[in-house]
Every structure is written in structure tokens, then in C-alpha cells.
Amino acid sequence: MANARIIVVGNEKGGAGKTTVALHVAVALMHEGARVAVIDLDVRQQSMAHFFANRALWAAAEKLPLPHPRVLPHLDEAALQTSADFIVVDTPGADTALSREAHQRADMIVTPMNDSFVDFDVLAVVDPVTLVVSRPGLYAETVWAARKARAAERRAPIDWVVLRNRLASVEARNRKRIDERLDTLSRRVGFRPVAGLRDRVIYRELFPFGLTVSDLSRDVRPVQISIAHVMARQEIGLMMEELGLVEGGGEQTAPV
Helix, strand or coil, rough: CCCCCCECCCCCCCCCCHHHHHHHHHHHHHHHEEEEEEEECCCCCCCCHHHHHHHHHHHHHHHHCCCEEECCCCCCHHHHHCCCCEEEEEECCCCCCCHHHHHHHHEEEEEEEECHHHHCCCCCCCCCCCCCEEEEEEEHHHHHHHHHHHHCCCCCCEEEEEEEEEECCCCCCHHHHHHHHHHHHHHHCCCCEEEEEEECCCHHCCCHHCCCHCCCCCCCCCCCCCCCHHHHHHHHHHHHHHCCCCCCCCCCCCCC
């Protein structure tokens, strides 16, 4: 079997939206026909594991044929041999041995960050007077170490993407400042900044059912469908295209 592509969703800061992104990427890939395995390395909270357990229970109760991933306990040699096209790994908001190992095995690292200098601080340290980027932050150093380890194994380089998560609906001076510094830092440490997900209740309201907006259809309607769901579904498609995981934006049609 060809090796599965490993997508690690990571950021050492909590509350950046790692699990939300990981769930939506995994489900969107399944709806594209990919075989997906998932690993939840947040051994305390286990939000990803709970989501897919909810999904299995809800689908069984409603007798609906939803796609399901293979849920793996660890990112070990057995996991790497599983029959999957992608392995999506959700990591904790902390520096742990398991998280570092996952980063070193990653083919792609997706780092969600909110529009905030608090989140930017894990990527880079800025001068408090000029706001000029002075040096990479702790998490950037973690990714750099993972890249060095991978290069030592003579493997393909890691594609690092910084995903602008929970974007504000309007332009603001703070957002412009962050845009400028992300652009500078991206050239310095080598990542791709892309637009991610806005802060929508829709991305959280389907969690108890183990569903995302990608699942919604004539048969799958646990909540009342609105234009906001259509917009969220288009946003997911655009995110998947920007990540390079689908062609043409993936599934962007409106749920009916």
C-alpha cells in the first residue's frame, strides 16, 4: 500500500480551533471519496474521538449511511500501514512528546491561528515598540526541528500551512498588522498563510451529532438549514482548495 498522507493539525496554543479544523478536513476528505483515518493525540480532552463516536451512534440511530473514518489510537508503525489515503492527526495545545513525534512524521502541518497577536506570539516574537518580527516563536522552532529531522531521513519536505482561523467579518487595523507580519514571517521560516474559517456557530452546533456542514443533505438534517449553512459549506470547500487537498474547491453545492 502507498503510504497515507499524514496531516497534522497543530499549535501549542489552546483555543486556536485545531479540533474544528481537523474534523472538517477529515469529513470533507471522506466526502471526496478518500479513505481517512484519524488520531486524537489530545489524550485528556479527546474531542475528536468523541465527535466520531457521536457520529457512529447518530448514524446508526437514524439508519443513515454516513462515511466513517478509521479511528486509530496511536501514530505508530501499525497506524502507518493502515489502509487509508490520509491520516488526520489532532494534537493538544501543548508541547508533548507525542505531538513532537507527530510533527516529525507529518507530510502537511496545518496551524490554525486566530486574528490576534496572542496567537501570533507562538509563531514569532515581535518588538513591543516597533512590532517588527525579531525572532521565531516556540512553536515555529518545533516545526523547524520536525523539518530538520525529516530532512535527515531524506524524506520529502513538510508542507507547513498557517490557517487564518475565526477571521473577523470586517477589515481592522489589528488584522492588517497581523497580515503584514505573517507575510514577513512566512518568507523567513517557510509556511503558506491561507484563509481559514470564520467564527460561525454552525461549525459547533453539529458537534453533538458528529456531523459537519459537509454531511448535510435531503436526508441528513439534524438542524434547520439556512443560508448560513450554505455559506459555511462554501467556506469549507475554499479552505480545502487552499490547502491543496481537493481540486476546484471540492463540494460547494448548497445542501438541499
